[in-house]
Amino acid sequence: MIGVLCCNEFSQRPIQAVATRFVAPLANISGATVVLIPAVSNACDALALADRLDGLLLTGSRSNVEPIRYGQISPHVGPVDDERDEVALRLAAHMIEAGRPVFGICRGLQEINVLFGGTLTGTIDSGHHCGLDDGTHYARHFDHCHDMDFIEGGLLSQTAMRVSVNSVHRQGIDRLGDGLSIEATAASDGLVEAFSARPCGATVLAVQWHPEWDAADNQISHRFFDLIGAELAVRAGRPYLNGGLQ
Secondary structure, three states: OEEEEOEEEOOOOOEEEOOHHHHHHHHHOOOOOEEEEOOOHHHOOHHHHHHHOOEEEEOOOOOEOOHHHHOOOOOOOOOEOHHHHHHHHHHHHHHHHOOOOEEEEOHHHHHHHHHOOOOEOOOOOOOOOOOOOOOOOHHHHHHOEEEEEEOOOOOOOOOOOEEEEEOOOOOOEOOOOOOOEEEEEEOOOOOEEEEEEOOOOOOEEEEOOOHHHOOOOOHHHHHHHHHHHHHHHHHHOOOOOOOOOO
């Protein structure tokens, strides 16, 4: 059972939301039961959740991490979601301390980096990473790609190799958090694209790109959800049967 953190979508009717594309590969590839966690700080008992969940996924989001969370003040980070920051950092900390695996995608990678004492860039202006404006057709956001280099011996790839990944984000890692090991970097500018750690007996793994978008037919993206499934199975004491992409 994996918790997936929601976001606050503010409108005339504030709601909790998570894109279905994050949920589907967790069920179809990782073999997990998904529980949605509201980004409402007074509705989440982080200790109780950490005791019940086998893992946690911090998803991507249309909001950015508030700069004060990593010791900076900047008025130019776009939309923020302070409640999401609060729940993500508190719940992830308790999960890691309890020896539960924690995973991150895009904003989730940035949150985990901040949790480990790292910092973020204020705004990425490079066309290598930004993707398209919000007015663009939804699917075309993920057509924006760039090359990425894996570090040899990592969890996602045991060999040094270059692949192309999608890129839809405005924040990124500035200083890497303590104890995090780089898994991959952008070929164009060295921006950290993935990292891992094992601080309390369970895996922490996060990526900057969006593997949930093409996990069904992309080997690297599929591998991310395979690793989630394997870690959850270990925690639950069950065999992981889904296996790799054929």
